[in-house]
């Protein structure tokens with residue numbers, strides 16, 4: 309009798325223990341060295357279930373429960389930033405659903421390498437003209453106050469600038485070490501360029517370029533100057549037309565005068581008439 313009860317109890321517990329479905333898609337995503345674990349509970353999981361998170365580093369070779377994430381509810385995430393201290397090592401995380409007397413099996417994430425897998429966000433910057441050049445001023449490199457600030461700084465040592473001329477889309481790329489202020493030289497004056505900046509690092513290939521910022525190297529020729537130039541050109545053309553016209557006209561008058569001399573043999577009249585013609589011009 310006692311044995312049977314014990315056996316039944318054991319069977320009951322054994323079936324209960326695996327009757328919760330494991331969570332799906334356990335992943336560690338990281339932006340600027342802030343590492344967040346996410347998971348999706350199985351749709352069958354009852355709403356009163358909780359989730360527990362463990363981490364594992366390839367160096368330590370044992371699973372360790374994350375105290376802050378030992379009783380998560382569905383939809384909650386686990387901030388692993390300060391837990392993954394070994395930024396050069398590989399890590400894994402796993403999640404288990406549990407209820408009173410019930411646990412699911414574990415679902416494990418992919419291997420995660422903090423330095424190589426984090427996504428490097430772009431810096432904030434401003435752009436202004438300096439004649440035939442542009443001054444790029446970094447306002448704020450991201451993550452200055454973050455937990456892994458020193459590691460992040462190492463990933464932000466190199467910058468890549470993409471410079472594009474607005475008029476025709478001609479572009480080139482500059483690589484350089486991080487500095488607060490950069491002068492982009494040998495550009496055309498009075499022309500608009502757009503610049504986008506990203507960080508580059510040998511061990512990290514996940515950088516995100518910034519939005520393009522645009523500026524003129526120097527003030528473009530204003531519209532009224534253009535009109536002035538066109539006006540002057542118009543005036544000059546008019547003057548040329550007048551001078552040429554007058555030249556042709558006077559040649560005609562002289563020819564008339566010559567014919568006068570020739571045919572009428574009364575030069576004075578003709579000469580005066582040609583003079584008056586010229587004076588009234």
Ligand SMILES: *[C@@H]1O[C@H](CO)[C@@H](O)[C@H](O)[C@H]1NC(C)=O
Nearest residue numbers: 331332333347348349350351
């Ligand atoms: C897990 O991820 C895959 C691929 O990203 C997706 O198709 C699937 O719907 C996800 N599962 C859940 C439960 O969200």
Ligand SMILES: *[C@@H]1O[C@H](CO)[C@@H](O)[C@H](O)[C@H]1NC(C)=O
Nearest residue numbers: 342387388389390453454455
């Ligand atoms: C995660 O924790 C780090 C420090 O431990 C903190 O800087 C960061 O803001 C936290 N991020 C979120 C999304 O909670």
